[in-house]
């Protein structure tokens with residue numbers, strides 16, 4: 001129970017805080033204990049060819065058409081400015097640039113009127129990148145990209161990075177499936193997509209991330225070792241009760257059944273029903289399969305912390321990148337589905353010290369997030385399954401039941417390329433996570449300035 005007062009103070013503060021509160025806590029990374037890493041330092045520090053190659057130009061690729069509705073918390077609004085007046089306002093908010101982008105991309109990604117530009121967080125990120133590397137970033141659609149790679153011929157210039165973006169990824173989108181299939185088997189590193197096909201598929205499968213988190217918890221200090229039990233629905237049931245039903249290849253709260261009925265269990269869980277079990281191999285290969293997990297009541301009653309970790313250069317750190325906690329947001333969904341969002345952390349100075357919690361309370365949560373972040377980057381499969389963590393990640397962190405000590409645990413590893421930044425709640429103009437992600441993309445993937 002030793003962590004409980006700290007966590008309770010943070011939760012109290014979360015409800016007490018208003019918009020735009022700031023904290024100035026600097027984070028430090030905690031190295032993972034050696035015994036938990038299966039690979040040698042040499043393996044882990046080696047940069048694979050996919051990251052050793054640097055790209056000289058980039059395309060932002062908007063995936064999904066008009067039917068893909070924008071998610072309001074991913075959209076940023078800014079008044080049309082006649083000239084960039086802030087390092088935090090990128091060129092997509094300038095009238096000329098906004099008009100140019102608007103003529104190409106779907107209106108759900110960027111729209112404007114006489115006063116305002118509304119842009120998706122990924123366009124804002126790509127726009128920061130464009131401003132930093134002097135215009136070598138263009139904006140296009142997935143249909144355009146599909147045309148460039150037809151007939152097994154690429155019409156793309158060597159050295160091109162393709163930054164794929166969507167509101168909500170649709171695994172059924174044929175154009176997207178073709179693109180991921182095509183680049184998944186591509187041997188040449190001259191042109192690549194971000195995220196990689198391998199990482200996207202691994203993340204969508206969900207169970208690989210859960211197994212990785214279980215393995216990390218096995219080696220973690222006891223205060224960070226809690227994990228909800230997960231049954232993958234392939235053999236003898238590990239849970240014995242229905243718990244929460246979840247499905248692979250889903251997004252957000254889609255395909256999550258918090259309180260399953262007997263019919264849900266019989267329909268989706270072979271491990272608990274009398275239906276004949278599918279072979280383990282066949283089950284693992286099927287897309288959109290169900291599994292179940294121990295129900296953690298506190299996720300519903302106390303919400304989750306969304307911790308944004310973005311990397312920065314540090315020659316002494318693993319592969320010369322170190323995770324820095326940029327922002328901590330607490331979210332709680334009320335019974336009427338309204339989402340209460342509170343910004344707990346900001347990397348600028350305090351503008352108003354919230355009552356009820358102090359920097360030490362946040363430090364403990366930061367330390368936990370960075371421990372998990374480093375452990376994921378230390379895994380032998382980091383380059384295939386966790387490559388995007390070289391840029392950053394959003395860790396969604398819950399609290400275990402009071403009966404087992406109110407410990408933090410990672411509920412989901414939300415990849416940075418599809419994490420909602422909650423831009424409208426951030427200190428305005430709400431672009432600092434986009435800016436940090438753009439800088440990390442530039443440092444990890446683009447040709448350094450002056451080396452064309």
Ligand SMILES: [Zn+2]
Nearest residue numbers: 231237238271
């Ligand atoms: Zn089961």
